[in-house]
Amino acid sequence: MVLMAQPVSVHAGQVSFVVANRGWRTHELVVLPLAQGASAGQRAPGPDGKVDEAGSLGDASSSCAAGTGEGIASGALGWVTVTLAPGRYERVCNLTNHYANGMRQELDVSA
Numbered sequence: 203m204v205l206m207a208q209p210v211s212v213h214a215g216q217v218s219f220v221v222a223n224r225g226w227r228t229h230e231l232v233v234l235p236l237a238q239g240a241s242a243g244q245r246a247p248g249p250d251g252k253v254d255e256a257g258s259l260g261d262a263s264s265s266c267a268a269g270t271g272e273g274i275a276s277g278a279l280g281w282v283t284v285t286l287a288p289g290r291y292e293r294v295c296n297l298t299n300h301y302a303n304g305m306r307q308e309l310d311v312s313a
């Protein structure tokens with residue numbers, strides 16, 4: 203599993219994410235803040251195979267619709283628009299075990 207996202211850096215403000223699920227499983231995209239000094243991939247999943255979504259800026263987890271839902275089905279698009287302050291973020295798929303299996307990527311937001 204992999205989460206490939208472009209670009210890897212954007213300017214602060216409103217940012218729209220369009221997520222194409224090219225796999226056969228259901229996926230999602232959640233935008234989480236990265237703590238000072240932390241890197242993408244360092245979160246420890248809990249017993250449920252998911253990472254803590256505290257501080258989430260928003261997520262795309264709906265098939266052919268905006269925002270939160272039941273996940274983006276295989277072959278479908280999901281999207282979300284969030285407002286990001288300058289800083290470092292991590293885009294993750296937080297379905298069970300997907301984060302641990304590599305579905306995360308850093309996003310840097312400049313002023």
Ligand SMILES: [Cu+2]
Pocket residue numbers: 203228229230295296297300305
């Ligand atoms: Cu996933």
